Amino acid sequence: MNTVSNDELIAAAQAVVHPHKVGDRLFGDVGSVLVTDAGNLYSGVCIDTGSGTGFCAEHAAIAAMVTAREYRIAKVVAVWRDDEGAWYVLPPCGRCREFIRQVDWANIDTEVVLGRTRTARLRALLPANEWPDPLD
Numbered sequence: 001m002n003t004v005s006n007d008e009l010i011a012a013a014q015a016v017v018h019p020h021k022v023g024d025r026l027f028g029d030v031g032s033v034l035v036t037d038a039g040n041l042y043s044g045v046c047i048d049t050g051s052g053t054g055f056c057a058e059h060a061a062i063a064a065m066v067t068a069r070e071y072r073i074a075k076v077v078a079v080w081r082d083d084e085g086a087w088y089v090l091p092p093c094g095r096c097r098e099f100i101r102q103v104d105w106a107n108i109d110t111e112v113v114l115g116r117t118r119t120a121r122l123r124a125l126l127p128a129n130e131w132p133d134p135l136d
Contacts, residue, residue: 062100
């Protein structure tokens, strides 16, 4: 059962953000934490690379979860800090939304943190997600 508050999840995601520059690329400037149905927390950071081989912070957190043989995400958040030090909660990009759904079909009901007091179910952020009916 999910009992982690938005503020707790946001703070945990903030704790893993440690930007590191390599050339013109920035690693670790977005942090993500998820809580599973079993109540375990997994975190990850983004890695920005050239040629599209990098990945989002949510992907890294999900990979850690799958490594531990868990697949059902109860709640997820991603955060970023700007150059002036202001924090932002980032909604998952389209690729992350689909990735979350494909890890376990039940993740369509994952609670996505959009702010301290605002959440949405993945199904609301990923409309038209059902497998289509055959044409005829």
